[in-house]
Amino acid sequence: MDNMKTGELARRAGVNVETLRFYERKGLLPEPPRRESGYREYPEESVRLIRFIKRAQEVGFSLGEVRELLTLRVEPGTSCTEVRRRAEQKVEDVRQKIADLKKIERALTKLAGTCTGRGPVSDCPILESLDGELALSEGSTGRRKAT
Amino acid sequence: MDNMKTGELARRAGVNVETLRFYERKGLLPEPPRRESGYREYPEESVRLIRFIKRAQEVGFSLGEVRELLTLRVEPGTSCTEVRRRAEQKVEDVRQKIADLKKIERALTKLAGTCTGRGPVSDCPILESLDGELALSEGSTGRRKAT
DNA sequence: CTAAGACCCGTACTATGGTACGGAGTCAAG
DNA sequence: CTTGACTCCGTACCATAGTACGGGTCTTAG
Incomplete structure (x- = not known):
């Protein structure tokens, strides 16, 4: 099962659907592929990503700092x-x-x-x-x- | 030296003067005695209190939660x-x-x-x-x- | 004595991290 | 093939945690 829609991801990660859109806008949650209708289709790992964001927040990192933590792993072009x-x-x-x-x-x-x-x-x-x-x-x- | 004015407390604790007034309004910083002019006179320990608040915040406590931590020590009438x-x-x-x-x-x-x-x-x-x-x-x- | 600087207060503004709304399109069970 | 639930989007709203403003008073060094 590798294609969740917003509702399921939100439920499994324990956040509001609006929060997912918000994180996407803020660049914390990568834009997922869409089906033709425009519906987002999230991969399984998104659940862990969201949960990571939540935990990092709980220990005092702002969303900006969380993004810094996350981009440590994906930013290409950095040495x-x-x-x-x-x-x-x-x-x-x-x-x-x-x-x-x-x-x-x-x-x-x-x-x-x-x-x-x-x-x-x-x-x-x-x-x-x-x-x-x-x-x-x-x-x-x-x-x-x-x- | 047991009577700081707002400016000095702010400087020593590393916060803005306005922040002191803000914390006072929120019940985190107890209202200090005033001199006749209305000027606040803080005791030495206020510096530690402010710093505690800041550290607690940095590790993810909201001001509301910080207040809960603080009232653990002073709330009279609680068993x-x-x-x-x-x-x-x-x-x-x-x-x-x-x-x-x-x-x-x-x-x-x-x-x-x-x-x-x-x-x-x-x-x-x-x-x-x-x-x-x-x-x-x-x-x-x-x-x-x-x- | 006087002027710069600190302090007073209320109020308004800002940034962050979401939440809610509402109209329109989509999906899937009956 | 309809109907209710889900999704889309933009925009508006909310709470938290300050920060700034500005007119007035107080203090203190010169």
């Missing part, structure tokens, strides 16, 4: 060196995100663990346990957004 | 049990994000590593190496967004 350089840059971004998330995770775990689970919040040691950790311990002041 | 439950839920969200990022990281690393660094993209094994991994190996079909 391999260049693609490699950009991929390595992206890996750095991703590692930074992971590091930040781990700090948030630690703070939240501490919070959930310290709390005894009874009594009003004002008595709960949660407040103090969170402070300090939640601010991500400063550390990296300044050199963000050097993308 | 500790409830706060704990919500914190545990957030930890789950965070772990999912980390897992997704790690998949993206693996795909990108593989990509950067496989590529020899010379020649046009069409000859580069990058394209194939990326496929399969980039789709985040499906796996978790369906039960997302059950927040």
Whole structure:
């Protein structure tokens, strides 16, 4: 089964049909072949593509950045060196995100663990346990957004 | 030095002055005391708070979600049990994000590593190496967004 | 004392990431 | 061969997350 119409792709990927058209306009979803009627016919792999876009978004990439990730794999005419350089840059971004998330995770775990689970919040040691950790311990002041 | 005005806080936290007012309106930044003139006077910790908001955003939390994270620590009148439950839920969200990022990281690393660094993209094994991994190996079909 | 610069506020504008609408053509089951 | 569901397209609308504007007040260095 290698020809889905918009409705099926949308359903399988868990997005709205309009979203598919939107992604197509934005250059994230390649224009699929059409049948004579004008109906789009998507290949199977489109499902994975859409899901990838969604996941990347959930971890903080804008659609523009997602497109950059995707074009790493298909942009012809770019030298391999260049693609490699950009991929390595992206890996750095991703590692930074992971590091930040781990700090948030630690703070939240501490919070959930310290709390005894009874009594009003004002008595709960949660407040103090969170402070300090939640601010991500400063550390990296300044050199963000050097993308 | 425990009384910053908007300008200094903005500068130190790396955001626009307008953004501070915006966060205040949205309930992310607590209203600071004012001097008689009406000027805001922020405590030192506001810098960390703003930076936390920014980092949380970068890893995919909306301002609404960031507020939820923050109110975990200050909302009085909520039972500790409830706060704990919500914190545990957030930890789950965070772990999912980390897992997704790690998949993206693996795909990108593989990509950067496989590529020899010379020649046009069409000859580069990058394209194939990326496929399969980039789709985040499906796996978790369906039960997302059950927040 | 005064003028540049910071701050106040409300309001308007912008970009991003979709969603919804509605009229027209298409498909497929009965 | 019709009818209801699906698709097409352009355009309009929406929420989120800011950013800019502009007239007025406050502060502070000279």
